[in-house]
Amino acid sequence: PALVVRGVEVFPGLLDPAAQAALVAEIAAVMALAPPVQPETRFGRKMSVRMTSAGKYGWVSDRRGYRYETRHPSGVAWPPIPAPVLSLWHRVTGVDRAPDCCLVNLYREGARMGLHQDRDEADFGWPIVSVSLGDEARFRIGGLERGGPTDSLWLKSGDVLVMGGAARLVHHGIDRVRGGSSTLIEGGGRINLTLRVVD
Ligand code: MD5
Ligand code: FE
Secondary structure, three states: EEEEOOEEEEEEOOOOOHHHHHHHHHHHHHHOOOEEEEOEEOOEOOOOOOEEEOOEEEEEEOOOEEEEOOOOOOEOOOOOHHHHHHHHHHHHHHOOHHHHHHHHEEEOHHHHHHHOOOOOOOOOOOOEEEEEEEEEEEEEEOOOOOOOEEEEEEEEEEEEEEEOHHHHOOOEEEEEEEEOOOOOOOOOOEEEEEEEOOO
């Protein structure tokens, strides 16, 4: 990686424009089969990010809380994780196992994601890979404890992050998206792919 921030490996511009466009086309096909939804929290508040998934498991949230499910809220199985996404995972992690969830986060104008940890997975020994496409976003990274100091960095289209080891459980979030900074996504905004081993 060109940069390591609080243990998170950052590969700036790992995907060239052609590779980015190819991934966006694959994800558009996923979204056609499993349309992004604005999840609700257990408190009935709508999240600003729209979400769908590919793979055996998808991450969902509704009045019953958040969890992994094998089906989209419509009842259809999640589409398979596109092959170029799987090869990117193996290229940057070097692990033998494939991810079983590719969460697709769609950030339209004004969407953000508060500081949180990813801890719904069975084994925190597996890394997480995050792929940024479209508009630039300010990513915030803290530590293992809530309320500690944080750092931020701007993620651009084509940047890839790997969170493994101690960094797997750090707090993180998206403060804001710089609208109009890219024309990659139809309708504008940012798409983030988060690849995880769930079980
Ligand atoms: C995003 N998504 O840009 C981020 C990228 C999520 C989420 O956070 O949960 O959907 S994933 C960033 C991430 C995951 C796990 C660990 C760390 C970052 N980290 O240690 O910094 O939509
Ligand atoms: Fe997260």
